[in-house]
Amino acid sequence: MxxxxxxxxxxxxxxxxxxxxxxxxxxxxxxxxxxxxxxxxxxxxxxxxxxxxxxxxxxxxxxxxxxxxxxxxxxxxxxxxxxxxxxxxxxxxxxxxxxxxxxxxGKLILSDENPEVRNLKPMKTDTKQAKNPEKQGEKSDVKLSLSSDVTQVREYIIQGVKDVFHLSVYKSGILWASDLEGKLVQEDSNGVQLQKIETGDQGKGFHAVTSDGYLMYAVKNQKVVVKTTLDNKMTEFISTKNWKPLSIHYSRINGDILVGMRNIGEAKITRFNRTGEMQDIQRDNTVLYSVPHYITENANGDICTSDINYSAVVVVNNSGQYRFSYTGLGPEFRPYGICTDVLGHILVCDNGMHCIHVLNQDGEFLSLILAQQQGIDSPCSLCVDDENYLYVGQRGSNLVKVFKFIQ
Structure with missing residues (x-):
């Protein structure tokens, strides 16, 4: 319904x-x-x-x-x-x-039929699969793999923004896009503009969409994260106190909110739930982040951050323990938008080489996709929808291109 x-x-x-x-x-x-x-x-x-x-x-x-x-x-x-x-x-x-x-x-109607008695037979247990559920999950992924031929399936022209520095997709075809001036626009699969918000705050990965379609975005100068209500009004959802929120991500695993923040030269990522602050993602005596402008979460719970100042992708596990950093294939690596796919791959925009890097969940480089030969120039934002389509936004253009990259 x-x-x-x-x-x-x-x-x-x-x-x-x-x-x-x-x-x-x-x-x-x-x-x-x-x-x-x-x-x-x-x-x-x-x-x-x-x-x-x-x-x-x-x-x-x-x-x-x-x-x-x-x-x-x-x-x-x-x-x-x-x-x-x-x-x-x-x-x-x-x-x-x-x-x-x-x-x-439509409406629900109770049937007049009498309940039927079911004859249940004992179910045989496959002890091998029960003992190792991770391998069982791997088998379900065998049918999916990275496509050797990434093909464009459609494109959007986002009216009301100068370029596309961040993307959030609720479900296939319905997306939010924003530019560097904080203009935030929602469009449907027919290219019809549904909403437009003037946040008045510069930002990159500053918005996200919950699993039930509610928009959240960070207001850096007010040090809060706001969320839409049922009647599309904005209400304060999280106060970040003395820290300026730069980026947010909604966890599809448990509904937590990951917020990248900065305060007088320090930076951190904090996990929130409905009751308040849960966990600061930091390492003692070691600077982990500088400017965490983009955040995402992998299928294994890893928190992946694109740090523009460090020119690196920094990855920690779900409890905040450092796992690895990826610094690209050369000094020109400029990481911007970041996302993960259903296979656990990490995809990150490289604004220096004008392409997208694909890593496995352990940080090993797999391939480069969608370079300038495919019409991608200065990629800044990307996300994957529930049908495994890849959306890519660019600097200097309000065009969003959609690709099929998993087969």
């Missing part, structure tokens, strides 16, 4: 947008007609003024022949041009009540 409601909302937004466009076209058409008639009246008034001037001039003349000609001209004055009165459009709308909405969304 929720999916049908979302689909209906998309259709309502689309019809509303189409109606607004149609009204604009009607208005322009009526204005063109009125402007044309206005020109006709102006020409006729100009004609009458010239005739009036000639009449005054001729009346001062004593030549009867000239006066006779003038009188004949007056008798042949052109009539006022015919014009039409525009007919404005009439808005027609049917009344919609609760019953109509129920018909569209």
């Amino acid at each position: 929720t999916e049908r409601a979302e689909s209906l909302k998309v259709l309502v937004d689309k019809v509303t947008s189409n109606n607004k466009t149609e009204v604009d076209e009607m208005e322009h058409s009526l204005l063109r007609m009125l402007n044309s008639q206005d020109k006709t009246y102006e020409d006729h008034i100009s004609y009458l003024r010239k005739l009036n001037d000639k009449l005054y001039y001729d009346l001062s003349c004593t030549d009867l022949q000239i006066l006779k000609i003038t009188v004949l001209q007056i008798l042949k004055i052109e009539p006022i041009p015919d014009t039409t009165r525009p007919v404005p459009p009439v808005f027609s709308a049917d009344q919609c009540n609760e019953e109509d909405v129920i018909k569209l969304l």
Whole structure:
């Protein structure tokens, strides 16, 4: 029912947008007609003024022949041009009540049938699989692998942003995109803009979407993380106290919120749940982060951070213990947006080499994908949706490209 409601909302937004466009076209058409008639009246008034001037001039003349000609001209004055009165459009709308909405969304009906008694047979237990659930999970992933041929399947033009420095996808086709000036836009799979928010705060990976579709974003100057309510209003969700929040990530594993923060030269990542602060991701006596602008979480619980100042991807486990850092293939490595896929791969934008690096979950380099040959220039943001499609945003362009990279 929720999916049908979302689909209906998309259709309502689309019809509303189409109606607004149609009204604009009607208005322009009526204005063109009125402007044309206005020109006709102006020409006729100009004609009458010239005739009036000639009449005054001729009346001062004593030549009867000239006066006779003038009188004949007056008798042949052109009539006022015919014009039409525009007919404005009439808005027609049917009344919609609760019953109509129920018909569209459906409702639950209890069956009149008597419950059927089921005959259950004892189930045999596969002790080998029960003893090693991790291997069982690996078997389910055998069918999926990185594609040798990454293909573009569609693209979005995000209206209202200059470029795309961060992306958050709720479900396939519905995404939030933001630029460096803090403009935040939501679009659906048809390219229809659903919402636009002026956060007024510069940021990179500063927003995320929960599993039930609620938007969260960091407000750096106010030192808070806000979240949408049911009526799309923003409410304070987390206070970061003296720390400025730079980036956030919503955990699909347990619903925790990971927040990258900075305060007077120090940086850290903190894990929050609904009850408040849970865990600071730091190493004693060792600087782990400088500017954690982008955060993501891998399938094994690892926290992966793209640190632009350190030119490195820093990875710790779910309890905050350091695992490894990845510093690219050369000194030009400039890590920006970061995400993971269903296979546990780490994907990170390289704004220096204009491509995307693919690592395994232990930090080993696997490949480079989507370089300038595929039309990717200065990639800054990326994410993977629930259907394993890869979304890529770029600096200097409001175009988001979508690729199939898992087969």
